[in-house]
Each structure stands twice: as C-alpha cells, then as structure tokens.
Amino acid sequence: MDKWQDNRAWFMVLPVFAIVAISAIIPLMTVVNYSVQDIFGPGQRVFVGTEWFKEVLTNSRLHDAFIRQLIFSTLVLVIEIPLGVLVALALPKRGWGVPVSLVLLALPLLIPWNVIGTIWIIFTRPDIGLFGAAINGLGISFDHTANPLDAWVTVMLMEVWHWTPLVVLLAYAGLRAIPEAYFQAARIDGASAWATFRYIQLPKMRGVLTIAVLLRFMDSFLIYAEPFVLTGGGPGNATTFLSIHLVKMAVGQFDLGPAAAFSLIYFLIVLLFSWLFYQALQNVGTGDKGGGR
Amino acid sequence: MTLEWMAWTTPTAIFFVCIALMLVGMTVWQVAMPSIERRGFLPIDTTRGDRLFIGLLGSAYIHLAWIGLTDLNLWIATGLSAVWMLVTMRWG
Numbered sequence: 428m429d430k431w432q433d434n435r436a437w438f439m440v441l442p443v444f445a446i447v448a449i450s451a452i453i454p455l456m457t458v459v460n461y462s463v464q465d466i467f468g469p470g471q472r473v474f475v476g477t478e479w480f481k482e483v484l485t486n487s488r489l490h491d492a493f494i495r496q497l498i499f500s501t502l503v504l505v506i507e508i509p510l511g512v513l514v515a516l517a518l519p520k521r522g523w524g525v526p527v528s529l530v531l532l533a534l535p536l537l538i539p540w541n542v543i544g545t546i547w548i549i550f551t552r553p554d555i556g557l558f559g560a561a562i563n564g565l566g567i568s569f570d571h572t573a574n575p576l577d578a579w580v581t582v583m584l585m586e587v588w589h590w591t592p593l594v595v596l597l598a599y600a601g602l603r604a605i606p607e608a609y610f611q612a613a614r615i616d617g618a619s620a621w622a623t624f625r626y627i628q629l630p631k632m633r634g635v636l637t638i639a640v641l642l643r644f645m646d647s648f649l650i651y652a653e654p655f656v657l658t659g660g661g662p663g664n665a666t667t668f669l670s671i672h673l674v675k676m677a678v679g680q681f682d683l684g685p686a687a688a689f690s691l692i693y694f695l696i697v698l699l700f701s702w703l704f705y706q707a708l709q710n711v712g713t714g715d716k717g718g719g720r
Numbered sequence: 721m722t723l724e725w726m727a728w729t730t731p732t733a734i735f736f737v738c739i740a741l742m743l744v745g746m747t748v749w750q751v752a753m754p755s756i757e758r759r760g761f762l763p764i765d766t767t768r769g770d771r772l773f774i775g776l777l778g779s780a781y782i783h784l785a786w787i788g789l790t791d792l793n794l795w796i797a798t799g800l801s802a803v804w805m806l807v808t809m810r811w812g
Contacts, residue, residue, distance in 0.1 A: 456736060460727040474729055477787050477794060484788030695780050706764055
C-alpha cells in the first residue's frame with residue numbers, strides 16, 4: 428500500500444487542526460510563556476528564567492502530592508482493570524439482561540463529577556449516611572473527615588464505583604467482537620475456561636484494554652472534582668492530589684508562574700506514562716518480547 | 721489583535737520557532753523520503769517521527785533533572801540533550 432498516492436485528503440484534517448490549535452496548542456504555548464515569568468497583572472511581567480521550575484521541583488509538599496497521586500493511580504489500575512474484565516465476563520451475552528445490565532452500568536458515568544462527590548459525602552457520613560452509619564453500627568469507627576485511612580478508602584470506593592463501569596463497557600465490547608468460531612475451536616480442542624480466557628479472550632481484548640488503561644491512568648492522574656468535593660484534599664493533606672495542589676497554587680494563591688511551571692511538568696509526566704503504557708500494551712502478546720507490531 | 725495576553729518572551733518564541741521548524745523539516749523529509757520502521761538500540765521498532773518524539777521527551781526530562789538536581793549551568797543540559805537527540809535519531 429502506498430500511502431502517499433493522494434495527499435489531498437490531508438486538507439480534510441485542517442478544520443480539526445484549527446480547533447486543536449485554538450483549544451490546546453495556543454493555551455499550552457501561553458502556559459509555557461507564563462512558566463518563565465513573574466506575572467503581576469496585564470502588561471506587568473518580569474522574565475525569571477527557570478526559577479519557577481527550580482522552586483516546583485524542590486518543593487517537598489509537591490513531592491508528597493506526587494507520591495500520593497502515583498499510589499492512587501496505581502491502585503485505580505490494579506483494582507479497576509481486573510474487576511472490569513471480571514464483570515464483563517460475567518455479563519449476560521444475549522436476552523433482556525444485556526440492555527438492563529448495560530444501562531445500570533452506564534448510570535454512574537452519566538452523573539456530573541461534582542455530584543458524585545456530593546452523593547458520596549452523604550452516603551459515607553458517619554451519622555446519617557447509609558454506608559458510614561452501617562460501618563459504625565458494626566462497631567468499626569469510620570469517619571472520612573477525620574481519619575486519613577478512612578478518607579482514602581472512601582475516595583477509592585467512590586473512584587472504583589464511578590469508573591469501573593467504563594472498563595466493563597469497553598471490555599464487554601471487546602468480548603462481544605470475538606467471532607464465535609474461536610470458541611467453537613476452543614471447545615473442540617477441549618480448552619478449559621482459563622485457557623479460553625488466556626489465549627483467546629485476553630489477546631482479543633488488547634485494543635480495548637489499551638484504551639481502558641490509558642483512559643483510567645490519565646483520568647485518575649488528573650482527578651480533581653470528586654476528591655475535592657468529598658474531602659477537599661484533607662484531612663490535613665491526606666488526599667491532596669496533584670491537581671488539587673495545582674488549583675490551590677493557581678487560584679488560591681494566584682501564583683501563576685509556579686502553577687504554569689508545575690502544569691508543564693504535570694503534562695510531561697502524563698505524556699511519558701501514557702506513552703510507556705501504550706508501547707507496553709502494543710507489545711503484549713505479539714510473541715516479541717522486545718517489541719514489534 | 722494583540723498577543724499581550726499570551727505574555728510572549730524572546731526565549732519562548734525562539735523555542736517554539738525551533739519546534740515548528742523541526743516539525744516542518746520532518747514533514748518535508750518524510751514526503752521526500754518516507755521513513756521505514758527499524759530497530760536500533762531502543763527496545764521498540766521506531767520511525768523517524770517516533771525517534772523525534774522520544775528525543776524531545778528525553779530532552780525535556782534531561783532539563784528537568786538538571787534543574788531539580790543540580791545548580792550547574794543549564795546550557796550543559798541543553799548540550800547533553802542535543803547529543804541525546806542526535807544519538808536517538810541516528811542509532812535509536
């Protein structure tokens with residue numbers, strides 16, 4: 428296939444390029460400009476070079492927020508991806524159960540993110556919340572506003588409840604796209620359920636799982652609204668993730684320069700991790716340990 | 721239309737012009753001589769564009785590490801990045 432036969436199709440991409448330029452590239456350029464200056468107001472700015480980068484990179488509170496963020500995103504992936512695949516495998520394949528389960532699963536995804544936080548505040552309140560009161564009724568002390576561990580458990584529960592359905596829907600779509608002939612062949616060969624999963628279903632889900640891992644990593648790494656509403660980053664700084672720290676810096680303290688420098692570092696981290704995940708998942712199951720497509 | 725809101729500075733303008741020139745150059749090069757995926761010292765098959773991306777991302781991290789870990793002149797990091805970029809493009 429010679430992909431350079433007709434290049435006129437590229438003109439079709441121009442509108443998208445214009446939209447991306449206005450919505451992403453120009454704002455990103457502005458952030459780069461802000462990151463090397465001390466901005467006092469319109470027209471009042473001083474060039475400071477890499478000072479903000481130095482300040483941000485050596486800030487211990489930011490290091491703590493980064494470690495917290497890494498732990499959070501790792502837990503999200505470790506819990507949500509296997510759980511999502513398991514639920515997708517357990518879903519009905521035909522009949523009235525299919526639309527019912529899909530609609531029920533999609534419900535958490537339709538709720539605005541700040542409302543999710545509010546729902547969970549009420550749900551986990553130790554005095555009137557169904558979850559909080561029930562746990563306390565069992566004799567286990569639970570208060571996400573005072574205890575850091577309880578705050579983490581609540582944020583993780585909320586995150587898993589909110590986003591595992593996305594993984595389920597993606598995995599289910601991947602599973603339904605596998606031709607029946609593969610399963611017939613597996614049955615003829617007397618393959619066990621595990622072997623069918625390991626050698627047919629899992630490799631066939633590679634594409635959708637790549638998207639699921641990338642989306643869940645990026646979203647969880649950039650998470651803001653839900654924990655901000657639920658815990659406000661507390662108790663103390665226990666659930667202050669990177670974006671909460673960033674917003675405090677940019678909007679709370681109006682430190683636009685350091686916030687811009689931090690945003691760029693944040694962007695580079697997300698870019699690196701996403702690229703690494705993408706490469707790793709592209710190379711899974713190709714029989715080539717080093718790579719290749 | 722005034723661009724004052726974008727708060728341009730000469731160094732950042734030079735930076736973006738260099739990136740834009742690189743992208744234009746790579747596009748022209750690709751049209752004149754399409755890149756073929758190959759395997760160098762990097763553990764994956766890469767095209768020229770992939771190697772440019774890896775080179776740029778690596779350069780960004782070299783600069784960040786330099787600023788975060790040392791007090792030495794940043795031009796040394798820029799020099800190191802140029803070497804990393806050349807090595808990645810040629811042997812990556």
